[in-house]
Amino acid sequence: MATTRSARVPEADPGISGGPERIRAIPLRHPVRNALAVLLVLLAASFIWDAAFNRPAYDWLSVGKYVFDIRVSQAALVTLELTVLSMVGAILLGSLLAVMRLSPNPVLRGIAWVYLWIFRGTPVYVQLVFWGLLATIYRFISVGIPFTDIGVSWTTQDTLSVFWLAVIGLALNEAAYMAEIVRAGMLSVDPGQSEASTALGMSWAQTMRRIVIPQSMRVIIPPTGNEVISMLKTTSLVTAVPLSTDLYTRTRDISAETFNPIPLLIVASIWYLLFTSILMIGQYFLERRFARGTRFVDVGPGASS
Amino acid sequence: MTDQLTGSSSFPMVLAERVVKAYGSHVVLSDISLSVDRGEVVCIIGPSGSGKSTFLRCINHLERLDGGRLTVDGELIGYRQSGDKIYELKPREAAQQRKDIGMVFQRFNLFPHLTVLENIIEAPTQVKRQSRAAASTRAMQLLERVGLAEKAKAYPASLSGGQQQRVAIARALAMDPKLMLFDEPTSALDPELVGEVLDVMKQLAKDGMTMIVVTHEMGFAREVADSLVFMDGGVVVERGTPSDVLGNPQHARTRAFLSKVL
Numbered sequence: 001m002a003t004t005r006s007a008r009v010p011e012a013d014p015g016i017s018g019g020p021e022r023i024r025a026i027p028l029r030h031p032v033r034n035a036l037a038v039l040l041v042l043l044a045a046s047f048i049w050d051a052a053f054n055r056p057a058y059d060w061l062s063v064g065k066y067v068f069d070i071r072v073s074q075a076a077l078v079t080l081e082l083t084v085l086s087m088v089g090a091i092l093l094g095s096l097l098a099v100m101r102l103s104p105n106p107v108l109r110g111i112a113w114v115y116l117w118i119f120r121g122t123p124v125y126v127q128l129v130f131w132g133l134l135a136t137i138y139r140f141i142s143v144g145i146p147f148t149d150i151g152v153s154w155t156t157q158d159t160l161s162v163f164w165l166a167v168i169g170l171a172l173n174e175a176a177y178m179a180e181i182v183r184a185g186m187l188s189v190d191p192g193q194s195e196a197s198t199a200l201g202m203s204w205a206q207t208m209r210r211i212v213i214p215q216s217m218r219v220i221i222p223p224t225g226n227e228v229i230s231m232l233k234t235t236s237l238v239t240a241v242p243l244s245t246d247l248y249t250r251t252r253d254i255s256a257e258t259f260n261p262i263p264l265l266i267v268a269s270i271w272y273l274l275f276t277s278i279l280m281i282g283q284y285f286l287e288r289r290f291a292r293g294t295r296f297v298d299v300g301p302g303a304s305s
Numbered sequence: 306m307t308d309q310l311t312g313s314s315s316f317p318m319v320l321a322e323r324v325v326k327a328y329g330s331h332v333v334l335s336d337i338s339l340s341v342d343r344g345e346v347v348c349i350i351g352p353s354g355s356g357k358s359t360f361l362r363c364i365n366h367l368e369r370l371d372g373g374r375l376t377v378d379g380e381l382i383g384y385r386q387s388g389d390k391i392y393e394l395k396p397r398e399a400a401q402q403r404k405d406i407g408m409v410f411q412r413f414n415l416f417p418h419l420t421v422l423e424n425i426i427e428a429p430t431q432v433k434r435q436s437r438a439a440a441s442t443r444a445m446q447l448l449e450r451v452g453l454a455e456k457a458k459a460y461p462a463s464l465s466g467g468q469q470q471r472v473a474i475a476r477a478l479a480m481d482p483k484l485m486l487f488d489e490p491t492s493a494l495d496p497e498l499v500g501e502v503l504d505v506m507k508q509l510a511k512d513g514m515t516m517i518v519v520t521h522e523m524g525f526a527r528e529v530a531d532s533l534v535f536m537d538g539g540v541v542v543e544r545g546t547p548s549d550v551l552g553n554p555q556h557a558r559t560r561a562f563l564s565k566v567l
């Protein structure tokens with residue numbers, strides 16, 4: 001810091017360098033902006049004061065008690081697992097669907113289109129109920145050669161727990177949305193890029209994997225961050241499967257026993273907010289990572305010379 | 306014109322015979338015949354929309370031909386002939402043909418998410434399965450040759466247009482092509498940067514590379530080209546040595562075009 005400043009002195013002082021005189025203006029004042037900020041801080045402070053001391057319904061003692069309750073933190077972990085697993089599945093399947101929709105093969109394009117039509121066209125809640133009924137509709141899962149007796153078979157009930165049915169239900173639904181996000185990202189890449197890589201003798205798959213998809217990341221990551229946060233909250237619908245170990249269902253069950261719903265809603269919100277905040281930090285670093293090669297972005301020391 | 310394409314190396318590097326290309330009902334190349342010998346440098350000039358880029362893109366099968374035949378180094382491009390039947394090539398086979406043909410674009414088309422060095426070694430490592438070390442050694446030699454060795458670790462966005470185009474040439478050369486196609490390589494450059502790219506191309510021509518160059522740089526054509534082709538309306542109107550075509554054009558259309566650009 002000190003070296004930078006002293007290095008700039010001659011430049012800033014026309015008396016020494018003899019260059020053109022620097023502008024020494026009085027910075028613009030922002031009285032309205034400042035007054036507004038003060039007003040908002042006062043309002044927020046009075047709201048917090050009021051919530052802390054005058055509203056017994058918030059029951060902060062119970063909030064403090066339940067926020068670290070083992071049942072709640074375990075449920076928070078289940079919600080986190082549901083989110084991560086179903087998003088990983090959705091991103092993988094969604095990328096595959098996007099590539100299929102852009103592929104030169106009309107059969108693949110058709111399959112992807114039908115998938116999107118069904119999974120985007122029906123509510124996720126309805127899909128989750130369907131997944132819950134899977135064991136009723138298909139009692140056995142069989143792998144074998146059709147029209148012969150060769151093969152193995154499992155009962156659906158024993159093979160797929162409610163948790164995994166919830167993950168599958170959330171992932172398959174989300175994949176349809178991820179497919180559109182990934183496709184938009186891929187279309188945002190200059191066609192000259194795939195032309196250049198094709199001209200170098202790279203195959204379509206290599207062009208996608210090495211050239212188009214990495215460049216589309218910059219466009220894909222921000223809306224995907226949105227989807228992750230949205231998924232975190234959508235997990236509260238898994239009660240439709242029915243899975244009752246997630247954060248929202250668990251806190252609701254507890255409040256049904258205590259007849260005191262408000263503190264538990266606050267507890268659930270605190271956990272959801274904690275996870276969202278962590279996700280937002282992660283997104284910031286991912287975005288920096290994929291901004292490599294764009295002008296004016298500091299990608300850390302040693303990245304370019 | 307040679308009739309047989311087998312046996313000797315006397316057949317030309319590029320042989321286009323009555324090539325036709327249309328987009329829907331819009332015929333862009335109506336009848337192109339052109340032969341380019343080994344080590345020859347051919348410059349193509351012609352008005353905008355005359356099909357110059359389309360013809361280059363046909364040579365490395367970025368576009369599919371609708372008629373005629375086109376061979377590079379004796380090999381039919383995009384198709385396989387067996388008896389009197391012609392089969393379309395599989396994508397893998399088409400890619401195989403493209404790796405021997407380098408192409409340089411007007412807008413450089415460097416991969417912005419890769420450094421200069423990574424741009425150059427991408428295809429050798431991915432397509433030719435060269436080791437990273439071997440490809441990098443070769444890439445550094447090529448960067449040396451285009452005068453940009455110190456930029457190996459830079460990203461394309463931090464380079465000037467002229468530097469980017471020189472990297473793009475090095476990237477194409479890294480595949481050891483037997484033929485280089487240039488589509489207006491200096492048209493997107495500021496005037497003071499044109500020279501450095503043309504110098505690299507002149508050196509390449511001197512080293513014996515077979516080159517087809519679409520360009521408006523008449524000075525370059527006059528100095529480097531073995532022959533100059535004037536295209537208009539999807540046909541080759543005139544071909545000759547640069548001094549003949551520029552100094553003594555035979556066709557009215559050529560004269561009209563040259564009077565506008567010279």
Ligand SMILES: Nc1ncnc2c1ncn2[C@@H]1O[C@H](COP(=O)(O)OP(=O)(O)OP(=O)(O)O)[C@@H](O)[C@H]1O
Nearest residue numbers: 328331333351352353354355356357358359360489
């Ligand atoms: N993908 C495409 N689909 C439809 N028409 C096309 C396509 N590509 C090129 N064309 C048309 O083909 C004609 C020839 O285009 P081409 O780019 O080959 O011309 P050019 O001689 O390279 O011109 P320029 O000097 O402007 O680059 C133009 O009329 C153009 O509109």
Ligand SMILES: [Mg+2]
Nearest residue numbers: 357358359488
């Ligand atoms: Mg063109």
